Amino acid sequence: MKNLLFISEDKERALIQELSYKMKMAELPIHPKDTCFLSVAPDYSGIATQILSHSLSMEKEIFNIESVNVPYPDEDKREYLTEFTQNFMKWQRRWDKFVLVQSGVVWGDNLMDLCNVMTRASGAEIYAVALCESQHSRFKCNLVSLHYDSDQFDLHFWWEQPNIHYPCNLL
Structure with missing residues (x-):
């Protein structure tokens, strides 16, 4: 049994x-006029995405947020990628840059899949933060x-409860 990294x-x-500060210090070439924040797994990343959108606002404008549902490890990813591809085709007409925001990146497979779709579909600038x-x-x-170290x-996270996709082996 692994130790618990409780947030x-x-x-x-x-x-x-800290992430907001790092993004400001990195001087990413993003602006609310041309950049959208993508909340990857909004049931896990919604809080972080919302706060970052506001804390990084520029010229009294916050960053737009779109939600990206991704599969749990026990689900088939094809349906999710089809939906994301359709949504991204619309989003890229409105924004040139995208910031993928995720609370916890364990394996990284979902972010790899999303970036693959985005790079094949457009020349958009893509950043990922966690x-x-x-x-x-x-x-x-x-x-x-x-x-x-996930090994x-x-x-x-403090708000998580055991669910059918991630049974709790911690209690």
Whole structure:
């Protein structure tokens, strides 16, 4: 059994603030007029995406947010990728740049799939940011607040409850 890497409410907010600071310091060439934040797995990443959208606002304008549902490890990804491809075709007509926001990147497969669709479909600039990213992830985000070892730790946010996709082996 792995150890628990518990992200409390205070820790989550601190990680979001740190990521906001890192994004400002990195001077990413993004602006609300031409950039959309994509909340990857909004049931997990919605809080982070919303706060980043507001904290990084420019000229009194916040970043637009679109939600991207992705499959759980036990689900078939084809339906999700079809839906994302259709949505992205519409979104790329409105925005030139996209920031993928995810609270926890464990394996990175979903982000790899999304980036593959985006790069095949357009010449849009793509950035990826995460609050937490496993050092074993196959996808590496541009900016991350906390790197961790998923071989040793199970990532768990304060608001999570056991569900059919991620049974809780921690209790």
